[in-house]
Amino acid sequence: MNLLLVGVNHKTAPVALREKLASFIPDPEEACRALKTYPELSELILYSTCNRVEVLCVTAVAEEAETRLKAFFARDEEIAGALEESLYIHRDLDAVQHLFRVAASLDSMVVGEPQVLGQIKEAYRQATSQNASGPILNRLLHKSFSVAKRVRRETGIGDAAVSVSYAAVSLGKKIFGSLAGKNVLLLGAGEMAELALEHLRGQRVAQVVIANRTLERGVRLAERFRGEAVSLEELEAQLLSADILISSTGSPEYLLTRDQVKAAMRRRKQRPLFLIDIAVPRDLDPGINDLDNVYLYNIDDLQEVVAQGWEHRHQEAAKAERLVAAETLKFLEWLETLEVFPTIIDLKEKADRICGAELDKTLKQLGPLTEEQRQALEVLTHSIAQKLLHDPIIFLKRNHHPKKIQKDLDLVRRLFNLDLDRQEDAKILVEKKSSKPPE
Amino acid sequence: MADVLLYLSLMAYFGGTALWLGFFLAQREGLCRAGAWVMGLGLIPHTLALCLRAWNYGHFPAATLGDTLLVLDWALVAAFLFLNWRFPIKVLGALAAPLAALMICGALILPPGRGPVSPLLNSLWLAVHIILALLGYAALTLAFLGGIFYLVQERQLKGKKFGSFFYRRLPSLEQLDALNYWCLTIGFPLFTLGIIAGSLYAQHALGRFWSWDPKEVLTLIAWLIYAVLLHERLTVGWRGRRAALLAICGFLVLVITFLGANLWFSSYHSFESFTRQP
Numbered sequence: 073m074n075l076l077l078v079g080v081n082h083k084t085a086p087v088a089l090r091e092k093l094a095s096f097i098p099d100p101e102e103a104c105r106a107l108k109t110y111p112e113l114s115e116l117i118l119y120s121t122c123n124r125v126e127v128l129c130v131t132a133v134a135e136e137a138e139t140r141l142k143a144f145f146a147r148d149e150e151i152a153g154a155l156e157e158s159l160y161i162h163r164d165l166d167a168v169q170h171l172f173r174v175a176a177s178l179d180s181m182v183v184g185e186p187q188v189l190g191q192i193k194e195a196y197r198q199a200t201s202q203n204a205s206g207p208i209l210n211r212l213l214h215k216s217f218s219v220a221k222r223v224r225r226e227t228g229i230g231d232a233a234v235s236v237s238y239a240a241v242s243l244g245k246k247i248f249g250s251l252a253g254k255n256v257l258l259l260g261a262g263e264m265a266e267l268a269l270e271h272l273r274g275q276r277v278a279q280v281v282i283a284n285r286t287l288e289r290g291v292r293l294a295e296r297f298r299g300e301a302v303s304l305e306e307l308e309a310q311l312l313s314a315d316i317l318i319s320s321t322g323s324p325e326y327l328l329t330r331d332q333v334k335a336a337m338r339r340r341k342q343r344p345l346f347l348i349d350i351a352v353p354r355d356l357d358p359g360i361n362d363l364d365n366v367y368l369y370n371i372d373d374l375q376e377v378v379a380q381g382w383e384h385r386h387q388e389a390a391k392a393e394r395l396v397a398a399e400t401l402k403f404l405e406w407l408e409t410l411e412v413f414p415t416i417i418d419l420k421e422k423a424d425r426i427c428g429a430e431l432d433k434t435l436k437q438l439g440p441l442t443e444e445q446r447q448a449l450e451v452l453t454h455s456i457a458q459k460l461l462h463d464p465i466i467f468l469k470r471n472h473h474p475k476k477i478q479k480d481l482d483l484v485r486r487l488f489n490l491d492l493d494r495q496e497d498a499k500i501l502v503e504k505k506s507s508k509p510p511e
Numbered sequence: 512m513a514d515v516l517l518y519l520s521l522m523a524y525f526g527g528t529a530l531w532l533g534f535f536l537a538q539r540e541g542l543c544r545a546g547a548w549v550m551g552l553g554l555i556p557h558t559l560a561l562c563l564r565a566w567n568y569g570h571f572p573a574a575t576l577g578d579t580l581l582v583l584d585w586a587l588v589a590a591f592l593f594l595n596w597r598f599p600i601k602v603l604g605a606l607a608a609p610l611a612a613l614m615i616c617g618a619l620i621l622p623p624g625r626g627p628v629s630p631l632l633n634s635l636w637l638a639v640h641i642i643l644a645l646l647g648y649a650a651l652t653l654a655f656l657g658g659i660f661y662l663v664q665e666r667q668l669k670g671k672k673f674g675s676f677f678y679r680r681l682p683s684l685e686q687l688d689a690l691n692y693w694c695l696t697i698g699f700p701l702f703t704l705g706i707i708a709g710s711l712y713a714q715h716a717l718g719r720f721w722s723w724d725p726k727e728v729l730t731l732i733a734w735l736i737y738a739v740l741l742h743e744r745l746t747v748g749w750r751g752r753r754a755a756l757l758a759i760c761g762f763l764v765l766v767i768t769f770l771g772a773n774l775w776f777s778s779y780h781s782f783e784s785f786t787r788q789p
Contacts, residue, residue, distance in 0.1 A: 232674075243668075243673075245683060246664070246668060246678070246683050246684070247668065247683060247684050247685065248683060248684075248685045249682070249683035249685040249686045340748075341747065341748025342747070342748040342749060342750050342751065343748065343750075344684065344685065344750075344751065361669065364751055364752050364753065365750065365751045365752075367668055367669070369671070373671050373673075376671065376673060377673045377674070380673055380674035381674075383674075384674065
């Protein structure tokens with residue numbers, strides 16, 4: 073059995089090519105069905121996200137499967153040439169490792185982003201619903217989920233903030249502990265503010281108030297977030313009830329001065345105030361940060377948080393890579409133990425055959441017997457055979473060193489003459505057909 | 512025998528210290544849970560040792576600095592464990608556990624109380640006075656430790672030192688400020704009741720409520736600091752840095768009260784007078 077993974081991702085293919093490829097494989101379900109018709113692929117899964125299209129399959133004939141899959145990707149002539157360079161092919165160990173890395177979000181464009189695992193789970197669900205996966209892929213995919221979970225749990229790959237809005241949320245958490253129930257005041261209803269609001273809503277903030285120069289846009293945004301729109305003139309009054317303020321207006325001068333905030337703080341009974349100024353030029357007087365219980369950050373500060381978040385993620389990714397490498401080896405060990413099963417089956421078949429033949433002979437010589445006696449003889453022969461085979465089977469199933477297993481298999485097959493049997497199988501079976509078939 | 516028990520506690524507290532510091536550095540959840548258990552286990556021999564001493568002496572074991580330190584340490588560990596259970600600010604253990612261990616060390620180094628004590632000390636009232644005051648001390652000590660963390664974390668946030676060692680490890684300002692508030696609202700009444708109990712006993716035993724001896728004066732100063740802090744918190748809404756600073760100031764005065772008044776000034780509150788026959 074060979075594992076084969078063919079695909080393109082954001083590192084090998086430009087976005088134009090990925091787009092086209094995605095449009096040729098519009099429906100993963102259908103693509104999966106098409107792939108299933110190839111007899112070379114015994115198990116397969118296809119996953120396509122915005123950054124990658126990959127097919128992972130189990131095959132007995134690696135070469136043929138590879139050409140099949142290449143042809144599948146290059147179905148359209150328009151992209152066939154470009155694909156030649158972008159397509160990567162991973163086999164066995166590399167394929168397993170690649171899948172683990174993808175699931176653990178180590179191969180993502182934004183390293184550590186959590187969505188990719190969900191996308192793979194969805195693809196796997198689809199593959200199982202179409203019976204496209206089998207015992208090997210089932211185990212491999214489940215393993216990849218648990219590896220991804222371990223990476224998330226044991227490394228800090230998803231901890232640090234890597235976007236400006238997430239950075240704002242993580243800063244807020246260091247001030248407030250939890251943002252749930254906090255009131256948000258937006259100055260300006262720009263795109264950045266909207267994005268930040270989206271993140272804050274995920275933190276279950278209480279009230280959202282939007283103060284905008286043009287009330288209309290403010291109202292529209294307020295409707296989306298079930299908030300309230302006010303005019304900029306009410307700013308000082310609104311400052312009394314807000315906990316988090318995000319400012320992103322195009323105003324050329326400061327909207328809030330140090331003295332204004334100082335006065336507001338006294339009236340707020342010093343409840344902490346978290347101010348984020350993502351506007352350029354700045355909306356909020358930098359001197360505000362000197363006040364007690366007021367925390368002011370501008371866009372550069374948030375960028376700094378983001379930069380450190382990246383650094384942290386890359387450090388943690390190195391830890392995750394080690395974890396993935398170890399898990400890959402473990403999986404391959406399991407895969408190799410699969411190789412012993414055909415031999416075990418051969419052994420058992422041979423024993424059954426001998427038992428059947430000997431039983432026939434004996435029964436003929438003994439003459440008429442009661443049903444009970446006959447059954448007792450059958451049980452006797454089978455249990456003798458089973459007891460004899462018990463140790464060789466245990467020997468095979470024991471965890472072998474990957475390099476030794478081929479030698480051990482060979483030894484057992486020669487010892488029990490399994491391969492010669494195979495050639496004579498046909499003859500014996502033909503002879504048997506005429507007499508009574510073994511039970 | 513009491514010493515053997517104390518050594519057991521000492522080992523547990525040092526073990527707890529190692530676990531909590533390990534948690535602080537590595538941020539592994541299991542370490543702090545183990546740390547709390549080890550501290551809790553250490554409290555058992557600590558309690559037994561105190562009971563044993565009380566039994567042997569025939570009075571509440573607070574006649575020497577070493578003994579009193581043990582009682583204070585017991586109150587501190589108990590208060591810390593209670594806080595850790597109800598209101599988990601996990602990093603607090605990284606300061607509280609070593610402090611607890613050091614206090615036992617101090618108690619073991621200092622000479623234990625032997626011989627007869629002043630009959631003044633043989634009173635239930637006095638035990639109440641000491642226990643309440645020391646429980647108050649313990650809660651206010653935790654407020655002090657929280658205050659230190661607050662100042663450090665606030666410095667990180669104001670100075671925009673994101674991703675620094677402390678920024679990542681310390682909890683949010685709101686939590687640390689709430690710690691200050693809770694410890695104050697529990698510690699201050701206990702402390703006040705302790706003073707009242709002492710003054711009532713003084714009236715009973717010495718015929719006057721207040722004698723203006725150095726310990727009493729310093730205690731009054733500390734009490735005023737905490738009273739101001741609590742009042743301003745409740746009315747004007749003082750919080751954050753100022754509250755942390757005042758909690759630290761108040762604690763420093765308490766330390767002077769506890770150690771200094773006994774070592775430098777002589778008064779009827781100092782330990783040497785306890786073991787002297789009147």
